[in-house]
Amino acid sequence: MAAFSFNKLVIFGVGLIGGSLARALRERAGLAGRVVGVGRSVRSVERALELGVIDEAAALGDDIALAQALQCADIVLIAAPVAQTGPLLARIAPFLDARTIVTDAGSTKSDVVESARQALGARIEQFVPGHPIAGRESSGVDAALPELYVDRNVVLCPMPENAPDNVERIASMWRATGACVREMSETQHDRVFASVSHLPHVLSFALVDQILATPDAELKFSFAAGGFRDFTRIAASSPEMWRDICLANRAALLAELDDYTAVLARFRAAIDASDGAALEAAFARSRVARKEWQERGGIKPSGDAVAK
Amino acid sequence: MAAFSFNKLVIFGVGLIGGSLARALRERAGLAGRVVGVGRSVRSVERALELGVIDEAAALGDDIALAQALQCADIVLIAAPVAQTGPLLARIAPFLDARTIVTDAGSTKSDVVESARQALGARIEQFVPGHPIAGRESSGVDAALPELYVDRNVVLCPMPENAPDNVERIASMWRATGACVREMSETQHDRVFASVSHLPHVLSFALVDQILATPDAELKFSFAAGGFRDFTRIAASSPEMWRDICLANRAALLAELDDYTAVLARFRAAIDASDGAALEAAFARSRVARKEWQERGGIKPSGDAVAK
CATH class of the missing domain: 1.10.3660.10 (6-phosphogluconate dehydrogenase C-terminal like domain)
Incomplete structure (x- = not known):
């Protein structure tokens, strides 16, 4: 089990789930990589910047900012409502580096896999579906905690197209937060x-x-x-x-x-x-x-x- | 609203509910009346005696002890599973003083009223159906608390046969425990x-x-x-x-x-x-x-x- 490290992590939707991942990797695992937050507008991720949860903010609608945000990213996390996963992936696809691994945090997986296949086409191999089983009654980046994932289950639903190394990289990221990673099919x-x-x-x-x-x-x-x-x-x-x-x-x-x-x-x-x-x-x-x-x-x- | 007092209270089934009533009247309301506990056997109420929750124990099967327990009782509380209420009332009926008011703590009321009518016949006027809405995860007399009923609802379902004074007396007993007494029909x-x-x-x-x-x-x-x-x-x-x-x-x-x-x-x-x-x-x-x-x-x- 390789130790996890990263140079650049891009989070789409810096709320409780995305914010807690960033805080866990920095504050709990002590990792030094850059974290970029992307929101509908720069304003929507400003609070995360203010709190020091991310290093950089980008607006989804801005092609140049989006391209810059995704350039040389190791990992992209989609932490948005499941219905937005397909449209988000379609928006990201043209700017995606071939070495970037994309994962998500959606509560359902069959539909996410289906919309990811449509949005990513041949690049589906870069997408490792995931679901961290954690939450709090409060939401938003102000509720994000470095310990949110400690002893929690994170489910990964690897696809036949995924390279085993890519799956292992996402698994090791979640393990670095203190989570227990388990694999199953999206149907299961x-x-x-x-x-x-x-x-x-x-x-x-x-x-x-x-x-x-x-x-x-x-x-x-x-x-x-x-x-x-x-x-x-x-x-x-x-x-x-x-x-x-x-x-x-x-x-x-x-x-x-x-x-x-x-x-x-x-x-x-x-x-x-x-x-x-x-x-x-x-x-x-x-x-x-x-x-x-x-x-x-x-x-x-x-x-x-x-x-x- | 008259202050509540009593000379003799008889509790059938001294567990969490009956035990907490006794403790509330003594420890919370500071009342000095005698409390008699009746169980299937004397042994089953021994623990309540040991804890000082009751002053006297009687066995349900012993005619002489039961008659003595019920003699000059102001109030009788049936705090037993609802299915036992009818048989218990039938057992008590022959020994019941005309001035004693009987009430219960059962979670259902229509069936209790029906079985009380059968068991008590013309003495049904002495029975005021009740239901204290309180509980704890632990049960038994060891779990009894003087504060169990504070700010809790106690429902009384007065019957046409009840004298209003008798209903008020049971209501004032529960109010002495800190409870809020509310009335409705047994159907409601x-x-x-x-x-x-x-x-x-x-x-x-x-x-x-x-x-x-x-x-x-x-x-x-x-x-x-x-x-x-x-x-x-x-x-x-x-x-x-x-x-x-x-x-x-x-x-x-x-x-x-x-x-x-x-x-x-x-x-x-x-x-x-x-x-x-x-x-x-x-x-x-x-x-x-x-x-x-x-x-x-x-x-x-x-x-x-x-x-x-």
Whole structure:
């Protein structure tokens, strides 16, 4: 496992995710390479410059600045909403050095791979799809932390076209932040996250939506307690981000939703039949699994609660 | 609002709920009345005696001890699983003084009222149904706290047969613990709690159940993060307790489940149609409502996280 170093890292979207990577590589790993931040406008990355998270800022719309930013870049990270990944890659493609490795931080991967293939064409071999599993309730570069990725999973979904060395280089970058790098196919990634992340978000939004649609919503909210609080914490997540994830991971999410609906129908039948034994058995299995998950380490909070 | 005092309080089931009431009345309100704990056997209430939470212990099966325990009691609290409320009231009925007020702490109310009517007959006027909305992750008398009810809601569901003075007496007892007493019908109670408590528990158990049934459950759990952690915390709740609640509140819970399934079907259709605007609008409404709920005070944790 080679130690990681870089001369120039270019980050598209210097918010929590991109900003934390830059801070981790500088402050945690002590690396001295140049970090360039690119935003829609120079103003949108000015705060990152002010905070010293990046060394240089460039505007996406400025061809000359963009070309300069990408010149001799070792690594490009796309840390933008998944729906923007395709357009961003298409914008970058004409200015991309042949030796630059591009990676991303999107929450879904099949759609990203598809749009990357369209945007990059033959240069798809330069793109290593990735997904760091980390977040905070607060967002933006002011929330960026050098320790955000410590003991977190980062998933890479290498493609047949990727040179193994390029995949290893992106893996070693993430390991330098303290993360644990794991590989899987983009299909497997999307199925796993549809199940443990995207579906629970939809279910949580749906519960609040259901209550809101009833005439005694206020009364219900006034009696909501700890179970409701935890179950619906993720219903306060970003509507735009979760709209995009639902659309980007549509197929896998629909499959999980249908499967979940079938489980609910089974529970419903047991309640309807007053089948206490079936309910208790199912609840007991879930309880054991949930407790074991927690005991195996569950998920360690970093800073404040993780929002993903 | 008359100050509360009592000469003799009898608690059936001296665990977290009953024990915290006793401790609150003594330690928080500084009241000096006698507290008698009744358990299946004297041994099961010995720990409460040891801790000084009660003054006297009696065994449910012992007619003479039970008659003595109930003699001249001002108030009887049934703090046992809802399924046991009917049998307990039937057991108590023959020994009940005409001036004793009986109340309970069950999580469901329509079924409790029905079984109380059967068990108490004409003495139903002595029974004031109640539900303190408080809990901790730990249970048993060792977890009892004098502050458990401070700023918590206690719901009373007065019946037409209750004398207003008796209802007020139970209300003043709970207010002495620091709780906020609210009244509603048992039907309304069961609908509200089916919505904000019972349904989320079933939904949370169902998600873990769904994952467990898949061949890659271990892989999925290994990538579960903060959203999963919070969403499924209540899936570690007591299977017996939640089996009983599901059965006791069957009708209201089935109605909520069906309503929820309809909301999910609506969300599914929007995802299937890639209707981003509909998804974003629904998510945004939920987010605003969830944030407002939190800002209005949400629910204050007491000691450790509230489990209900």
